[in-house]
Amino acid sequence: MALNVGGVNVRAQGAPNGRAPRCQHLSMPLGVEQGAPECAMCLILGLTWARLVVCLTCGWVACSDDSPGGHARAHYQETDHPVVGALETDTAWRWCYVHGRAV
Template identity: 35%
Template sequence: MTTPPTPGIDPSVPPSGDGCADCDQAGGWWLHLRRCASCGHIGCCDSSPAQHASAHAAATGHDVIRSYEPGEDWYWNYRTESYVEDGPDLAPPLSHPATQPTPGPADRVPQGWRSQLH
């Protein structure tokens, strides 16, 4: 018996990269990373200065994200403002490389970065 698909989650889509796609394009930095469970877009968390993950959800209607941090496996639904229980395994990798610093990337994190968090 197969498990029915979870709305808003496509387990076959790989992540867009190792870091926030939008911060990388703009030369920014992030605190933590989130992965769109629909399309694999990697965005920065709502504590990060640019909050790209929630901006992506608002712009696309892709409401469900998964943490992209090593050792974390939770899902969040922006529309319902609740955790998604029992989300499926996604295509690997499941997190950014463990060697990648938090915040990151190291060469773009400014001094006094804590004061820029939300």
């Protein structure tokens, strides 16, 4: 499919069946040791969190976007560490802040 972008025809680079292309940030070395299962910033500020996530680059544990503090996103904005994962070991859920989607 060709798109007209600013008067220039550009071929759309979508994936088959509407799936998003693989996130290249998953190729980064992972396997870091995670921190304590708590959001240090929430504890300091007296906030409670809805869910905790772990930075897959450095192991920092922080509250997710659905928590009042959103400290995991703040960590990404400060460090450019792109991918977080679920703190629970029974799920493989991961989120890429660069692409704004689960990966």
